[in-house]
Amino acid sequence: MDDEVVSSKHHNLEDIARLSGVSRSTVSRVINQHPNVSEKTRQRVLQVIDQVDFHPNLAARALVTQKLNVIGILIPHIVSKVFSDPFFPLLLQSITNTANQMGYSVTLWLTSTEGDSDDILGQVVNHRLMDGLIVASTVVDESFIQKLDERGKPFVIIGSPNRLDPHVNYVDVENEIGGYLLTQHMIKQQRQRIAHIPGLEKLRSSRDRQAGYLRAIHEAGMDAIIAPPGNFSEEGGYRSMQVLLDQQVDAVFCASDIMAIGAMQAIRAAGLCMPNDIAIGGFDDIHQAALTNPPLTTVHQPILRLGEVATEGIISILDGRVETSFHQILPVELIIRQSA
């Protein structure tokens, strides 16, 4: 009857308790590192746990603690398109790594912003298998943010929300300053007609970069030249640049490196030379930016750090280590290479 049956089923606290000659509660205390356990019993229990390779049932724990140690990442985008930009992959990587290191696992939600999105957003908001949420990029409409709020599910936004609600948590980079710095750099280089290729009208990050461009242009008393948005894609950058080629520009600030790469192709296709005929600048400082010909002058944004800060932020909130809302704006840096 006291067989040492090695069943294929998972062990539970009761098993460990029996095998180490203590009660369930004591085993629980050991696992949760409660102080009130004698060193001797702790060792004995730990040894049994190790021996049978026991891992507690997290669903059962969640049922009583009301906490799963799971965060969600929501990317509300037609991702196949956006993923041609390394921004999201890098973000995913830093979020999952940071979360895993802090003992959290990560649930991924990729939704398009159109069509059946309501269903999926509802699915996300009401999903009971997450403690909190990181929302990456803010094409999300206000109603979604409000739904999250009503559900009482903590969340942090990467990128600033369109309407700045003081109690909404977010992490962002200095988009406006980045646009300003790069444009200013072009002005200092005596460029006469400096154009801008925006990303996506409805994205705040895109609008902020454009605002920085405009500030520098106006400070210098120059005329703004704004191309059609390039949708943050290589082809988009190519097409927007084609439009600009008719307008005798001698410098272009693109709202992303990927668009800058597209624009460079258009410039080369037109038989023009960089940076002599046209200077070009990007934003992001993705890996490829250093490998273009000529190497791309751009604004570095700390993508990995963005994910880290967002993750640490949401986890602080979930662990109750932070009560106020937090807004963090990470610094950018002008990287001067040869394209401008």
Added chain:
Amino acid sequence: MDDEVVSSKHHNLEDIARLSGVSRSTVSRVINQHPNVSEKTRQRVLQVIDQVDFHPNLAARALVTQKLNVIGILIPHIVSKVFSDPFFPLLLQSITNTANQMGYSVTLWLTSTEGDSDDILGQVVNHRLMDGLIVASTVVDESFIQKLDERGKPFVIIGSPNRLDPHVNYVDVENEIGGYLLTQHMIKQQRQRIAHIPGLEKLRSSRDRQAGYLRAIHEAGMDAIIAPPGNFSEEGGYRSMQVLLDQQVDAVFCASDIMAIGAMQAIRAAGLCMPNDIAIGGFDDIHQAALTNPPLTTVHQPILRLGEVATEGIISILDGRVETSFHQILPVELIIRQSA
């Protein structure tokens, strides 16, 4: 005492039962669509559920059913590097979309294959908040597969495992055939010195594509010319191509489109013309392949379908609708454009 208290806490089955004047079990039956409920009570209960916006606690359900409706995706890579290729983003998208549609959510694990990987792999294997796992790409060593097996956690591999175990589930594409078709196409075009740029030695998909290349070359009685592996990166393709430029090749089959794009840059930088001087072919048929100059001849692989099949596969297993192991090899297609 019978206050209609609208508390901010979550409702539970008991609440719904009370509000609709039935027992917990009946509510449970309604939610789980059991047949034995009268239409009248069903409607009443559904109305209450809708009214208070009730969503069952999945952790509690999991505790009794032993099933969470969660699958994990494991990508065992230094992802920042691999993600420059749109393969994984597309895969992620199709897996999450398919899973969500089937009522599953998806947990993401990105691990590097080096350093602390043991810890994370252990974390993944022992994580109790997943029913099954999709392992994307097989740099995973045998010991990991064995661990999964021991844990009894069902899994399916995308890409063939290095050692073909008949009871291991996997989904793959016709890598060998793709390599064969493209090489054969170059042979038909009278190319004399056809080289190959492999991806990553330890990846089976890479080796299979190379095997297809070799089969076609040998059938034609030609000499094989194998460049150093390009690591599936654009720079890698560039560098491998530089090596080939010294060897008077007139055609190159690259194991991925991204490497082909890098190779094209090297060819252009050498002042050579495509396809006249050198024909070039890729593998994947990523979006950018149609936009290169000249447009890239390549082998189309159904990436989205790969994710769908893998997801449907693991879910069939989890839902007990399939008892035998399954191996599916999806067809590829030669896409002839202008580069070869």
Added chain:
DNA sequence: GTGAAAGCGCTAACAC
């Protein structure tokens, strides 16, 4: 420092 017992919210076997 340790154990007994209650209960988290749900499902399912069993009674009626």
Added chain:
DNA sequence: GTGTTAGCGCTTTCAC
């Protein structure tokens, strides 16, 4: 067709 009841595996008072 519906209600009662016994757990699923864990944490957490409360005794001792």
